[in-house]
Amino acid sequence: MPQTSERTAVFTESVIRRMTRVANRYDAINLSQGFPDFEPPSALVAALAETAGTGPHQYAVTWGAPNFREALAAKQSRFMGVPLDPDRHLVVTCGSTEAMMVAMLTACNPGDSVIVFSPFYENYGADVILSGARPIYVPLRPPDFAFDPGELRAAFRQGPKALILCNPSNPSGKVFTREELLAIAALAEEFDAFVITDEVYEHIVYAPHRHVYFAALPGMFDRTICVSSLSKTYSITGWRLGYVIAAPAIIDSARKVHDFLTVGAAAPLQEAAVTALKFQDDYYAQLLDAYTRKRDVFLSGLDDAGLRYTAPQGAYYVMVDVSEFTRDDDVGFCEWLARDVGVAAVPGSSFFHEPVGHLIRFHFAKREETLAAAGERLKRLRDRWRSPRM
Ligand SMILES: Cc1ncc(COP(=O)(O)O)c(C=O)c1O
Numbered sequence: 001m002p003q004t005s006e007r008t009a010v011f012t013e014s015v016i017r018r019m020t021r022v023a024n025r026y027d028a029i030n031l032s033q034g035f036p037d038f039e040p041p042s043a044l045v046a047a048l049a050e051t052a053g054t055g056p057h058q059y060a061v062t063w064g065a066p067n068f069r070e071a072l073a074a075k076q077s078r079f080m081g082v083p084l085d086p087d088r089h090l091v092v093t094c095g096s097t098e099a100m101m102v103a104m105l106t107a108c109n110p111g112d113s114v115i116v117f118s119p120f121y122e123n124y125g126a127d128v129i130l131s132g133a134r135p136i137y138v139p140l141r142p143p144d145f146a147f148d149p150g151e152l153r154a155a156f157r158q159g160p161k162a163l164i165l166c167n168p169s170n171p172s173g174k175v176f177t178r179e180e181l182l183a184i185a186a187l188a189e190e191f192d193a194f195v196i197t198d199e200v201y202e203h204i205v206y207a208p209h210r211h212v213y214f215a216a217l218p219g220m221f222d223r224t225i226c227v228s229s230l231s232k233t234y235s236i237t238g239w240r241l242g243y244v245i246a247a248p249a250i251i252d253s254a255r256k257v258h259d260f261l262t263v264g265a266a267a268p269l270q271e272a273a274v275t276a277l278k279f280q281d282d283y284y285a286q287l288l289d290a291y292t293r294k295r296d297v298f299l300s301g302l303d304d305a306g307l308r309y310t311a312p313q314g315a316y317y318v319m320v321d322v323s324e325f326t327r328d329d330d331v332g333f334c335e336w337l338a339r340d341v342g343v344a345a346v347p348g349s350s351f352f353h354e355p356v357g358h359l360i361r362f363h364f365a366k367r368e369e370t371l372a373a374a375g376e377r378l379k380r381l382r383d384r385w386r387s388p389r390m
Pocket residue numbers: 034094095096097098121166169170198200228229230231237240241242
């Protein structure tokens with residue numbers, strides 16, 4: 001038999017998506033893979049139903065249907081404070097997952113290096129390998145997940161082609177401050193690197209923290225490749241609608257990569273999603289209120305269970321310190337937690353380059369009653385841990 005490619009041998013199957021299967025096996029409350037258990041906005045569901053009758057049902061323009069790009073450019077210009085031209089600054093993709101791959105293939109030649117902060121969203125590891133690049137990891141050290149400016153400079157000295165910036169951050173919940181972003185910007189300029197931003201949680205930033213768009217920093221638009229999506233903002237992770245925003249010269253290349261990867265995002269879903277892109281500011285305020293309440297419910301469940309964690313500043317994840325139970329077997333711990341306590345989490349080691357085995361990640365994009373039920377189960381964690389284990 002012929003062998004499959006070497007590049008597929010050097011990364012593993014997604015641990016996050018495997019934990020969803022573990023959760024299903026044990027009928028656990030699934031706080032591993034980050035997707036909501038509540039419905040998207042009703043206006044959006046109605047628009048989808050209408051689109052089923054009216055279409056379009058054939059390919060859209062490969063880099064995005066014109067009405068979708070117009071609505072997206074208007075919405076993002078408003079939030080980013082940067083004027084965006086729907087015909088020159090955007091590529092619509094199949095989720096930000098494709099957008100990140102497009103960004104990597106657009107920015108990097110095989111053999112280039114890319115700075116990745118660790119812990120990182122696990123897709124970046126595979127994205128870097130698939131694009132033939134080499135990661136340079138820079139630690140964000142728990143519990144506050146700050147970077148050391150000296151370590152970052154040393155990484156830039158290695159001549160990376162790009163830095164991947166996940167802000168707000170999955171898994172840490174960190175929201176980079178303007179000062180931190182300006183420090184990254186200064187290094188990107190000095191060492192002439194792209195900054196590829198993943199901003200899928202741009203609208204989920206808890207007070208008093210604020211989201212600063214890297215592309216909007218002085219002089220940064222031309223070297224930023226902004227990746228984001230509609231998945232989290234409108235609770236439609238299954239619609240697979242994402243995008244790249246960048247300067248026209250970058251977009252010209254990105255369109256070609258996207259065209260040959262997927263041809264385009266689903267035309268009827270782009271049509272229906274125009275409704276969401278036209279939502280007014282109150283939608284985003286309500287979204288944030290809802291997530292702030294979810295965060296409060298879940299964190300108070302963790303408090304009641306006596307678990308230590310870093311309170312997230314943004315996104316919908318929380319890293320919990322389980323060093324009192326294990327320091328090096330977070331994978332075994334998460335399997336036990338799903339089976340014996342009935343709550344599924346992701347082992348923190350799947351996000352870290354460094355050997356970190358005492359953290360696990362929960363997500364709280366769930367109904368408040370689901371989160372309260374998870375809190376109740378977690379209260380039993382210690383008793384279950386003390387009882388004899390198989
Ligand atoms: C940081 C981050 N980026 C990207 C994605 C994937 O998003 P999409 O549905 O847009 O592909 C996720 C999903 O969990 C994520 O957490």
